[in-house]
Amino acid sequence: MIEFHLETRSGVPAYLQVVQQVRQAVRLGILRPGDQLPTVKEVVAQLTLNPNTVLRAYRQLDLEGIVEGRRGVGTFVSEGAAPAPPDDREDLRPSLQKWITRARSAGLDDDAIATMFDDTLRPPAIARVA
Amino acid sequence: MSDAAIRADGLGKQYGSNWALRDATLEVPAGSVTALVGPNGAGKTTLLKLAVGLTRPSEGTVNVLGLEPRKDEAELMPRLGFVAQEHPLHSGFSVKDTLTLGRRLNPSWNDEIARKRIEHLDIPLDRKLGKLSGGQQAQVALTLALAKQPDVLLLDEPVASLDPLARREFLNSVMEAVSEREMTVVLSSHIVTDLERVCDHLIVLSHARTLLAASIDHVLASHRLLTGPRGGDDVVARVHNVIRESHTERQTSLVVNANGHVYDSRWEVHELDLEEIVLAYLGYRALEAVT
Numbered sequence: 578m579i580e581f582h583l584e585t586r587s588g589v590p591a592y593l594q595v596v597q598q599v600r601q602a603v604r605l606g607i608l609r610p611g612d613q614l615p616t617v618k619e620v621v622a623q624l625t626l627n628p629n630t631v632l633r634a635y636r637q638l639d640l641e642g643i644v645e646g647r648r649g650v651g652t653f654v655s656e657g658a659a660p661a662p663p664d665d666r667e668d669l670r671p672s673l674q675k676w677i678t679r680a681r682s683a684g685l686d687d688d689a690i691a692t693m694f695d696d697t698l699r700p701p702a703i704a705r706v707a
Numbered sequence: 708m709s710d711a712a713i714r715a716d717g718l719g720k721q722y723g724s725n726w727a728l729r730d731a732t733l734e735v736p737a738g739s740v741t742a743l744v745g746p747n748g749a750g751k752t753t754l755l756k757l758a759v760g761l762t763r764p765s766e767g768t769v770n771v772l773g774l775e776p777r778k779d780e781a782e783l784m785p786r787l788g789f790v791a792q793e794h795p796l797h798s799g800f801s802v803k804d805t806l807t808l809g810r811r812l813n814p815s816w817n818d819e820i821a822r823k824r825i826e827h828l829d830i831p832l833d834r835k836l837g838k839l840s841g842g843q844q845a846q847v848a849l850t851l852a853l854a855k856q857p858d859v860l861l862l863d864e865p866v867a868s869l870d871p872l873a874r875r876e877f878l879n880s881v882m883e884a885v886s887e888r889e890m891t892v893v894l895s896s897h898i899v900t901d902l903e904r905v906c907d908h909l910i911v912l913s914h915a916r917t918l919l920a921a922s923i924d925h926v927l928a929s930h931r932l933l934t935g936p937r938g939g940d941d942v943v944a945r946v947h948n949v950i951r952e953s954h955t956e957r958q959t960s961l962v963v964n965a966n967g968h969v970y971d972s973r974w975e976v977h978e979l980d981l982e983e984i985v986l987a988y989l990g991y992r993a994l995e996a997v998t
Binding site for chain 2: 583585589590591592617618621622624625626627628629630
């Protein structure tokens with residue numbers, strides 16, 4: 578089971594925070610195929626969150642194939658939603674490390690690196706085009 | 708069936724020479740939980756009272772569930788739950804008597820819902836309302852409204868007088884009710900932070916007028932803070948809808964309702980949270996100048 582946490586001041590819509598937390602949990606293997614997500618009512622009671630928000634997040638995850646809703650039973654992590662095998666993930670680390678080294682030698686500090694990473698990962702809805 | 712639970716068109720209310728609400732044209736989507744936000748005196752209570760039929764419009768119209776609150780009172784009232792500010796209950800009545808009164812006055816009353824809620828909240832049935840805490844009184848008032856099994860629930864400043872824990876518990880009760888039964892909820896408040904989690908739509912009222920009415924996700928996605936050199940704002944201002952601007956000697960900060968991309972590298976683009984956006988609409992400075 579997973580417990581959701583919300584950052585109210587982040588500017589990221591609450592439904593998207595729930596979506597991201599499920600994706601992340603699946604990626605890290607905290608949630609495995611067949612695991613049940615908390616019911617809408619449980620999330621509502623725990624977070625004082627609008628049920629429509631939770632439903633919207635679960636619908637989105639369903640569309641992405643990460644979870645499947647079973648009517649009257651609950652929402653479960655799909656069989657196909659297994660995380661990438663650990664080998665693949667470990668392969669990715671050295672190239673990122675190399676990139677970070679290059680960024681540092683180009684004069685970027687940690688903040689600038691993090692900003693560039695975030696911007697590339699999630700371009701803001703209104704991007705700044707240089 | 709219309710998709711709006713509440714629809715106001717050019718709605719206004721005048722008391723003497725003062726307009727408490729003016730030219731309000733807005734829709735509350737069916738099934739939404741809508742925050743009605745604005746400073747004290749903005750017209751929030753007036754809008755809710757017009758929707759419940761407690762007062763008559765001076766101009767324009769308001770429809771609730773496709774019905775006119777005053778003309779169709781008999782049909783509409785059983786489907787409406789309303790908790791007024793200060794939840795006026797009879798302080799000399801016990802909780803039990805209050806529930807009995809509710810049952811006798813409301814044909815659609817569900818006594819099981821009422822009893823279960825009071826039991827769940829650990830409120831003693833024989834206690835006089837005047838002896839209950841503020842949070843408990845608010846919960847009893849909410850119970851009366853919920854036991855009617857309303858299709859539309861209107862709450863006027865329901866948490867303003869409550870401490871943070873009671874506030875959270877109250878909103879939790881409302882959200883639980885929404886998850887159990889489909890209904891449209893409107894909550895008014897002068898504090899945004901309380902409502903951000905529980906609402907999916909937002910209406911901002913100020914000085915008797917509607918400044919903004921949209922889904923909260925849309926509001927968050929379309930508003931940005933732009934900071935850039937002073938005097939460079941002419942093009943940006945032509946393309947985007949500037950809500951609020953502030954200047955220092957060399958820098959300009961703009962809160963905009965953006966129409967797409969900002970194609971100008973002189974401007975830094977920052978995200979805003981809901982409270983900052985609402986404050987910008989209400990005319991306060993959105994943020995300290997970002998450096």
